[in-house]
Amino acid sequence: MRKLGNNSRNSILLSGVRLGAALILLLLLSAPGLARADAQKTAILDRVVAVVGDHAILASDVGDEMRFAALEGNEPPADNTPQRALERVIERTLIDGQRALQPGLAEVPPMEIDKSIAELRAAIPACAQDDCKTEAGWQKFLSVHGFTPAEVRDRIRERIAVLKFINLRFGVAARVPNPEVQKYYDQVLKPQLERSHAAVPALPAVASRIREILRQQQVDSMVDQWIKGLRSEQQVRILDTAYGNGENGP
DSSP states (O other): OBTTTTBGGGOOBOTTSOTTOSOEEEEOOOOTTOOSGGGSOOOEEEOEEEEETTEEEEHHHHHHHHHHHHHHTOSOGGGOOHHHHHHHHHHHHHHHHHHTTSTTTTOOOHHHHHHHHHHHHHHOGGGGGGTTTSHHHHHHHHHHTTOOHHHHHHHHHHHHHHHHHHHHHHGGGOOOOHHHHHHHIIIIIHHHHHHTTOOOOOHHHHHHHHHHHHHHHHHHHHHHHHHHHHHHHHTOEEOOTTSOSSBTOO
16 A cells, blocks of 8 residues: 555555564566576665555655655645654555445546646646646656656545545544634624735635635544544554654544
8 A cells, every 4th residue: 555546555464574674575586588686676775664454665665755745745845754754644644544444435437636746736836847737748747756647646546535534534523613613703704804904804615615614624533533442453563763752642
């Protein structure tokens, strides 16, 4: 299971292997056309930095997560740390474990992926330099950041699937009564607009948007509690102190 995409390609189940091993052998390929043992390519090494149940998270997984965060540019570079990236990988690993119990629950049509990628291409500020509106410009931009279009597509597909799964599981339980909408309008939205000297719309014009904001806050809170329970059940362990403080994360 790769974060927002294809973590399974680089993940190893640690059955029969000491979980505290600092280095693990991932792959050993023979050089094409050569039969001699000394002609084998050098083994590619990676290290396990965390374990979620029997699922290993590798340093390369965290590195890929950081690269994708940098690609999107949704947070300051100083906040794109290995610790924060690992936490995101751990959460998606836990969620994907639950998704696997209900296959097909959150299918993602290709058109949804296409739409999300188009929105991503339009939203990334650095994309303007490579004219990401064109396929050639988009592929050039991805190449500079070490991604292929297929990898980005896989990540977007998983992201949409995770969001759908969460909404199907928790969205139906979120309820926002009218008094809460009024309270948000009076105590949050209206004061913010007044401080910025912006026009204050009437409540009916923004009620649906306020309701969705509050609903999402409820879902986020329920998901946070759910993730905490999953972490405990799955025995999340951080093995490399550079990424956290050990058992159950930083």
